[in-house]
Amino acid sequence: MPNPLAPAWLTEPQDPNALAPSVWSRNSRRNDAGELEIAGIRATELVERFGTPVYVVDEADARARAAEIHAAFTGEFGRxxxxxxxxxxxxxxxxxxxxxxxxxxxxxxxxxxxxxxxxxxxxxxxxxxxxxxxxxxxxxxxxxxxxxxxxxxxxxxxxxxxxxxxxxxxxxxxxxxxxxxxxxxxxxxxxxxxxxxxxxxxxxxxxxxxxxxxxxxxxxxxxxxxxxxxxxxxxxxxxxxxxxxxxxxxxxxxxxxxxxxxxxxxxxxxxxxxxxxxxxxxxxxxxxxxxxxxxxxxxxxxxxxxxxxxxxGRSIIGPSTTTLYTVGTIKPVLVSEVDGDPAERIYVSVDGGMSDNIRTALYGADYSARIVSRSSDADPALVRVAGKHCESGDIVVDAEYLPRDVHSGDVLGVPATGAYCWSLASNYNYLTRPPVVAVSDGEARLIVRGETEDDLLARDMGVQR
Missing domain, CATH: 3.20.20.10 (Alanine racemase)
Structure with a gap:
């Protein structure tokens, strides 16, 4: 039975591992081991190399969307x-x-x-x-x-x-x-x-x-x-x-x-x-x-x-990018403000938040999420993906179904984050802004270096040097 806390548009999936093709970048797939690969590179490999949070751009997808939009408009107006x-x-x-x-x-x-x-x-x-x-x-x-x-x-x-x-x-x-x-x-x-x-x-x-x-x-x-x-x-x-x-x-x-x-x-x-x-x-x-x-x-x-x-802008770069996070605290919460018995929502906290994606807090934007370091046979459970900032409104994904066995250490992927996430990023709570990595044909390269704490301190004129 669907969770009564879920918004009307969100349906409980038969398979909480499935990747909706309309949402994930074109070269995203699960491999035989159940792990997400983007352009032939495993999510866990990207995390090992670049840490989390990290924005991962499917380069071929972004380039193809740009070319398709150019062809569509020049072709139709030429017609x-x-x-x-x-x-x-x-x-x-x-x-x-x-x-x-x-x-x-x-x-x-x-x-x-x-x-x-x-x-x-x-x-x-x-x-x-x-x-x-x-x-x-x-x-x-x-x-x-x-x-x-x-x-x-x-x-x-x-x-x-x-x-x-x-x-x-x-x-x-x-x-x-x-x-x-x-x-x-x-x-x-x-x-x-x-x-x-x-x-x-x-x-x-x-x-x-x-x-x-x-x-x-x-x-x-x-x-x-x-x-x-x-x-x-x-x-x-x-x-x-x-x-x-x-x-x-x-x-x-x-x-x-x-x-x-x-x-x-x-x-x-x-x-x-x-x-x-x-x-x-x-x-x-x-x-x-x-x-x-x-x-x-x-x-x-x-x-x-x-x-x-x-x-x-968004229609070119938005769908090409997935943000990877590492899951930390898991907190089931019973909510009694519904008809009938209390319903459970699981808060899944990740190591980023409104500093790398403020659109949910700013616009009430909806996003999707999946565990991408593995697949699971567990039943779906309603979750809210929260960030680590000192704000109750620090939400990355307001409502989503993930496997109930989601746990600390899982890698979580949030797709369609290419537009207005990095560009609106901040250093709230002195978090460093994440790197941006382009992936193509099994290769990954850094295109925007992530910040370090030394970068933040370099601007503080009270630091002894």
Missing amino acids: VGTTASVYYAGKAFLCTEVARWMTAAGLNIDVASGGELAVALAAGVDPARLGFHGNNKSHGEIDRAVRVGIGTIILDSESEIGVVAEAAARHGVRQRVRLRVNSGVHASTHEFLATAREDQKFGIPLADVPELVTRIRATDSLDFMGLHSHIGSQIFDTAGFVEAARRLFRVTAELLEGGPVPELNLGGGFGIAYTSADDAPDVRDIARSMADIVATEAAALGVPLPHIAVEP
Whole structure:
């Protein structure tokens, strides 16, 4: 009988060892001994070499997803008579190796800070292939971006027009810019992930766009490339993208009366499966739907088809990565706040937590988990995977069924942790941030070194040296 403490979406599995293909990276499997292998490398071998917690990136999976998204959008928009660019949203996870994987697959890269810009440049990415986002770019960040030859700066506020114009004039260039607009489309996602609502920090209201575009066009050091929209993240349906495209095309038609609008950036935010209950959209279906609506709206308004850009991040890197932890304390808890007899939930504590994955605490995000150092014949039991931090909200996986014999020393795998886990990591309780390891064809290599306690102490100026 299902545990009454389990959420409605979570069904008790027949086999608590099974790996849902939609959630785990494409090259993840259990070997004959019942242990997880990622790209041919055993989980226990990775733990022996790199310790836990550790983020393990299935490199071939990440590269393949990048190539597939590039092919889907260029192909579908080519079908309707225009061209398309795909920008990898670096905020999801960025390091020099990932930047190189993305550009090798034909993608450009979006950065949203001076630090992300520095990483992309250190990776050898051509600055012309970069877009620079952010609602509060500093004057120094803007100056550096213009100086190195950034491809496009996305203007997020009226005040940025003058700042970018002055930097471009100072460096003797004509800077390409897009204007981020707040379409007012309310994406079906978490409140904090919906980025096109009227009452939030990003973008320009649609009503203000014509006046600001006139100002941009009148500025000799700026080159107006078009509009940019981003309606949110972890979106499972295309209705929001369709409506945003309709609204942007109406404004585009008005702007064409004063000059060209060569590009339209429809953003990203395509959802992925974090649990077996998630029905994430196929990127090919998203690309087809977006291409069809763009073609339809352009024809209805009698305007030329612009070049289209999109900005996926999570849908490329998210499913490729698994975080490995070592299990510590096991604590069965009886909960009486349900009808009938008390029900049991088992707290499984691991050696990481909200410092390496804050999304559960921040967004109430759901994740999956499996014991990956072995398989088990034990019956499934409802567990909550907790971290080791001094917070009751320090939860990694809120609800999952694991074999009842889960015990200290087991290696636990949490899949789909490639996006917004490492990039949001912290040193809370002075935990060190974990390493990132890429695995491919039976080989593993470190792509981001994990921190040490010496790294943390090196910043403390009270330490005697």
